[in-house]
Amino acid sequence: MLTILICSCAKKQALFSDSELQISHTTVCGWCAPGDSLTLGEENTVYCYYPSSCDTKGPVKAQKTSNAEWDELVSLLDMGKFNNIDLNICNVCVDGCDARVTIRQGKISHSISYSNINNEEVAPIRPFLEKLIAIQERYAAAYTKK
Numbered sequence: 001m002l003t004i005l006i007c008s009c010a011k012k013q014a015l016f017s018d019s020e021l022q023i024s025h026t027t028v029c030g031w032c033a034p035g036d037s038l039t040l041g042e043e044n045t046v047y048c049y050y051p052s053s054c055d056t057k058g059p060v061k062a063q064k065t066s067n068a069e070w071d072e073l074v075s076l077l078d079m080g081k082f083n084n085i086d087l088n089i090c091n092v093c094v095d096g097c098d099a100r101v102t103i104r105q106g107k108i109s110h111s112i113s114y115s116n117i118n119n120e121e122v123a124p125i126r127p128f129l130e131k132l133i134a135i136q137e138r139y140a141a142a143y144t145k146k
Contacts, residue, residue, distance in 0.1 A: 030095030047139040
């Protein structure tokens with residue numbers, strides 16, 4: 001089931017260098033419900049939409065990362081606080097929904113999985129999460145706009 005948490009598109013991998021800071025936010029739900037994934041780097045942003053969480057293939061939208069948006073997001077990120085959160089909710093295991101945040105740079109990465117932004121365990125990074133979610137929602141809205 002964890003393979004659906006990562007947008008495993010060849011196009012995505014080509015857009016990020018191994019040493020680049022990457023910030024991703026993925027939503028996934030049980031019962032084969034739709035999900036999506038946003039990965040941001042300083043240069044590029046990739047949004048993947050999964051019509052079904054039972055299938056890891058879906059449309060990919062890639063574009064240059066907004067410098068202002070990247071700077072704001074990174075300014076809200078406190079890696080010490082993020083790394084101190086040890087949270088791995090698995091509502092998807094019982095057909096619920098989860099959000100997973102992964103921050104990766106080189107061979108170092110840390111992930112958390114949560115079900116609700118109001119969870120007290122994510123309170124130390126809530127402003128960062130709110131900005132990240134807002135960016136993802138903007139991409140989702142643009143994707144579904146016909």
